[in-house]
Amino acid sequence: MILASLLCLLVGLSSDSKNMYPLAKAIACPPVAVDVSDAPEAKEWGETAKALVEAWHPKVTELLATDGRDPVTGGSRGEAYKPPAQIKLVFKKTLNVPAHASGDTITISADWIARNPNDLGMVVHELTHIVQQYPPSRAKPGWLVEGIADYIRWWRYEPELHAGSGRTKIDAEKSNYTDSYRTTAKWLAWCSRKYDMRLVPALDKALRHREDPMPLFEKLTGKSADALWKEFVSDQS
Ligand SMILES: [Zn+2]
Incomplete structure (x- = not known):
């Protein structure tokens, strides 16, 4: 009887873990620097993007496997993600893509955001690349x-x-x-x-x-x- 209940509990636990998103421990955002020297007109948008990065860095780190635990087993495996010392948002007057991320820097086209001022989601996409940091x-x-x-x-x-x-x-x-x-x-x-x-x-x-x-x-x-x-x-x- 006890064994049967224990078995039910275990089966229940394993099917629950399939239905629950395994959140990692949130990691605070490092300082964010905004560089609009090439495109001063992007200053206001840059400040909004900075606030978004600060708010979403902890959330993105929760949603990915950043805390050195295996999301399937829950056991510890590997190193936790280490955020860069700072995240830079660099605005360029023109760029051949709306934005790209490399290392600790997100480069954004000022021309693109002038035409698509609501495209803040693009910043979350690029921020995810910074948190991904996958080795080659x-x-x-x-x-x-x-x-x-x-x-x-x-x-x-x-x-x-x-x-x-x-x-x-x-x-x-x-x-x-x-x-x-x-x-x-x-x-x-x-x-x-x-x-x-x-x-x-x-x-x-x-x-x-x-x-x-x-x-x-x-x-x-x-x-x-x-x-x-x-x-x-x-x-x-
Ligand atoms: Zn991308």
């Missing part, structure tokens, strides 16, 4: 790195905007989970909700350890990434 590895798929950054942005920072805008259209003929950005993010969100909420932190943990993240799909959902994509596509309509 041949097993690291670039599409997954971008997909995780857009997952944090569109499914955690601005999920209502995503749902309302309906901008992530999946084309059954042409799209694939390796498309990067929002397509990958939408698929990751779908897999997480349907199968296991630990998926994104577990993928993040593998990338931090130079491990091939792809076997985790099978491990956590019982299906390959290809099979999950087919199922996801047939579920979109």
Whole structure:
């Protein structure tokens, strides 16, 4: 009788852990410096972006596997993420992309934000890259790195905007989970909700350890990434 109850409890615990997003311990934001020397007109937007980075650094670190614990087992594994001494937001008059992140610096196009002043979500995407800090590895798929950054942005920072805008259209003929950005993010969100909420932190943990993240799909959902994509596509309509 006692054994049966214990077994129920254990089964209950394991199915619960699939349904609960495993939050890491939040890590405070280091000082944020804004550099608008090349584009003084971006000063006000830069201050808003700075406040957003300060507020969201702890949240992004909670949502990824940053605290040296394995998000699947809960046991300790590897080093915790160490934030840079400071995060720099550098505004350039023109840039060939809206923004990019490298090391401790997010570089933002002043021209882009003048035309798209509401695009603060882009800062959350770039901030996620700073927290990712994945070491170089041949097993690291670039599409997954971008997909995780857009997952944090569109499914955690601005999920209502995503749902309302309906901008992530999946084309059954042409799209694939390796498309990067929002397509990958939408698929990751779908897999997480349907199968296991630990998926994104577990993928993040593998990338931090130079491990091939792809076997985790099978491990956590019982299906390959290809099979999950087919199922996801047939579920979109
Ligand atoms: Zn990116």
